[in-house]
Amino acid sequence: MDDDNIDGVVLQFGSGFQPYREYLMEGAAKRRPLWLIDDEPAGWQQPYLAGSTVVLPLPGDGLVLDHKALLAAAESVAQAHQVRGVITYDEPSVIITALVADKLGLPGLTPEGAEGCRNKARTRQALTDAGLPQPRFAVVTTAEEAAAAAAEIGYPVVVKPRGMAASIGVALVDGPDGIADAFNRADGSSRNGPVEYHGGALIEELVDGPEISIDGAVVAGEYLPFCIAHKQLGPAPYFEEIGHLVDGNDPLLTDPELRELLRAAHAAIGAPYGITHTEVRFSARGPVVIEINGRLGGDLIPYVGKLATGIDPGTVLVEVAEGLRPALAADHRTCVGIRFCYPPEDCRVVEITVPAPGASPGLLEAHPMVATGATVRLPPRAHIGRHAYVICTADDPATCADRLSAAVDLVELKYDALNETEYSGRPW
Template sequence: MTQESRPGTLLVIGSGLKVYREYLIAPIRRRALAAGLETVLVNNLKPTWQREYFDEIAVANVFDTEALNAAAREVAARRRIVGLMCWDEPLVLDAGLLAAEFGVPGLSVPGVRGCRDKQRTRAELTAAGLHQPGFALTTTVAEAKAAAARIGYPVVLKPRAMGASIGVVFAADEAELETAFRIALSASEVDPGPYRASAIVEGYAPGPEISVDGAVHKGEYLPMFVARKHSSDEPYFEEVGHVVDAADPLMQDRELMDTLARAHRALGIEDGITHSEIRLTDRGPLVIEINGRLGGDLIPFLGRTATGIEPGAVLFDVATGQRPDTRPTRRAVAGIRFGYPERDCLLKKVTVPAEAPGLVAAAPMAEPGTVLRLPPGGYLARHSFVVCEAADTRTCSERLDAAAALVELDTEPIGPPRADAPFAMPAGLLDVDD
């Protein structure tokens, strides 16, 4: 059988956690079967639940570029790759470059670099005339202090390439800057890619923060849904919840949607799904970042629950070169609330509610024996989540409050981390399903 006569293959890089990504993979598999395509996963762990959805699973260290590339190229040598998908932030760059190498739809080389590298994002959007804060890439405290003095306080410091607000710190003045820089730099050093060991200093933009998940087909930006973000207090920006309203008026805000379309064009994004984070400032929408993947924190699940749009099906379409249908089929509100401990602790047991008004889903997010540390000693110290839906945002918020109050937690207090303790990735952030 020649390469051209073989069935087409959809290649997926990294599955993610079952609780976070199975709802995406199931419709992708259905669409692939209907189209006569086979599905292959390159994953970092031996398969468990993933076996149901893939014809073949190759195990490789996907967080090592050489190992990932070798595994993907070995599959491509045997199969006819017609599409490539990835939704895990640390893998987006390598996956985007592989899509370009294999000649299948993707973000494009400039597009994936513009999404993954926050410094490049700022530079490209500023050059395109979009409203952006002052910014500078720094590798030392002295550089950070000089940049902040030039930009003007308050400032935000963040790793050059990380996700989930890890290592993002607010500094009101020079007295707070040195500590903020060291936190951001420590988080950046975990990144195995080319953007590690550097921190961006940028002007703080006050205003509500939202995210927009959208598809891109041959450069055309197609918004799907808006999520209103709820974050912890400064100096950290941990995400504690999100709400998606199918009738959110921001979906009809022409200035916002024009800004997003211009930003995607400026970065050279061609095909894929993006998760954009925006501040609504008094000068108009300010793009904080554009991620070359679906949103995390189950935001696409909220979007599906509220709007009826199936993110997995949309991702399948753009990955195989088709223009997706992003019209909503439902009109509801869905929200998620994450459970955090009040202080650093050792988790002994967590129990989530099986029933509550409007409850759609609830699950633990950490195993017994997990150490949960709040910033700056740790990030994403989440022990559980609850998802609720309702007909309006007020009712949805009330239901989230009630469901979150039903979570039962048993913990032990622990002491502070050592001052010289290295940054550790949050428990549960990477796939540990086995």
């Protein structure tokens, strides 16, 4: 397909897991045909593509991207087609997406901004230098340094890797007895990601209070929120995200204090353009920045936001990549939430039965997340150990939350317990 027929393409790095991410590709392709650069041939992605290129990861465990080869692939596409923008919603691809946009002279998250998002230690330092509210923190490289930092900050503390996402390797520690194990878990988790973030951990003050995430667009330094999700966390000490609720009429969407904090935080990390997913907690001292991620949210949060407002996050992603200010006009406003189902113990799935839409009040969707025979493990053995999810709607947040709980009760799981005494796999 040539430029005369497709009026240019948008490069997309990574495509992700189809049930979680296809809605984003569909929305993006409504705006502009996509050219996918990924680590395997296109399959389900084909309806949204003008073309695709396969670039294999660096030799090893298959998780580390080959930035040199990816950049060469992007330049090759740019020689044959007019490239209008560069996008990703894939965490490992945030850096290369920014590097390619910069190389091709296109708008988007800058390399500085991408690094400010991916490297949590750098985020913390940039926000500190800007005087913005965030947890007190320390960057440590040994369990002994972790213990000293935690004692200085004061328990409880949060221990996290420097460059992971989805709460992988993150734990709450109440006292000195648990700090070494938490450091070792965070340090070990970091070694499953990019080499530049291997080793060490962040020790952070626990900011107690309700938590939200904000998917927002940054265009020429202006911050534009379009999806605010109220987060439900699982039991301590892990920060497993078990549900999210989006209110299309959320007053926080126009809250001046929150909006200014988000604008200033993006300016501090060097991100005048891009799409980000920011996490904020509300403490006694007001909103506090927990982290900024250089891509749309996971956990189907942007999809829930689309159901709540009609704003298509995939289309917004492409508009911002092309340097345009998205209109972000909602065609309706309601409450929609998602809740994930977890087994009571580590198990092998025998059968999952989910309720049909409408089987309980407000139930829109319910889907299994793993196949028969899959193993599902809970923290700390693994993260995101879910077997199904439900999505419900209501006129107000409280009713939506009640409907989610009722729908979860209708999901049936038959399983065989693993009864493992030891498990040495990756903690994710």
